[in-house]
Amino acid sequence: MRLILGIWLFYKKIFVPAMAVAVILTLLDLLLTRTLSLYITGFSFIMLAPVFHFILYEFRNPGQYYFYYNLGLNKLSLWASTIVISFIIGIILFAI
């Protein structure tokens, strides 16, 4: 349970900026095409989440990895969680 909480705390920091940019891109697409496409949101989110993972953790706060290491989450599992969770959220947005 604490492992899941650890993954959620890690992912929460990525989710908010990645979703915000994905929504902005969707709105820009809406302005240009006059059609609302959640496909754009989902696709953007899948692409953006790993980018924000890199910026926020690898680049800006590499020291924060130790918080998650101590919870039993290594770098590989954190990268895997980012990709898998983002993919699931993206797929849900495709399906809507």
Added chain:
Amino acid sequence: MNRLYVDSVMKAFDTKQVLTDVYLTCEPGEIVGLLGRNGSGKSTLLKIIFGSLKADQKYIKVDNTQIFRLYDSSKLITYLPQDNFLPGHVRIKTIISAYCNRENAVILKKLSQLKPLLNRKARNLSSGEKRFVEILLIIHSDAKYILIDEPFNGVAPLYIDYIKQLIREQAVNKGFIITDHDYRNILDVASKIILLHDGGTREITDREELVQWGYVSGTVDG
């Protein structure tokens, strides 16, 4: 046998050989004080034991489990690095719930020093407050062996004696390896002193040996 066993650790950065001949053990109930000059490889050694830094060669065992990489040390070893590691976007009460079992989480949340911080996000704490929270979390984690790098750095003097007392209490069931430049506090809290010198470890049985090895000048007090 129940112990953390560290042997044959070698590590070089470019052409500089930092660790060459490391041997140390730590048993539950023991507080090992790791001393050494700047750049002697104390933090490097702790990271290698934890598994977050790759060694050129190492043999590390916890009880009967050999530690090859970070994943192997999960739940056996926790490590407090020199720099703050709390995620800034998370409230302290949530961090405590993530780090500690239910029993220890209740203890921490009731502490008068932590109560005013519980609803604050880590990014809104001062460096000293963050350090204090980190030390409490690490000391109260479930791991059997706890590695602490510079616990007294940036912590208010008022809290240092409190931290030492907590370490002594928790060391009944856990093994601690602690390093800090404030060697007097290390000498005070440790039950065994190891000096890192020229890449190797030397067990210090008499405090005057620290003078002989050139770690301190004059008489060692404390």
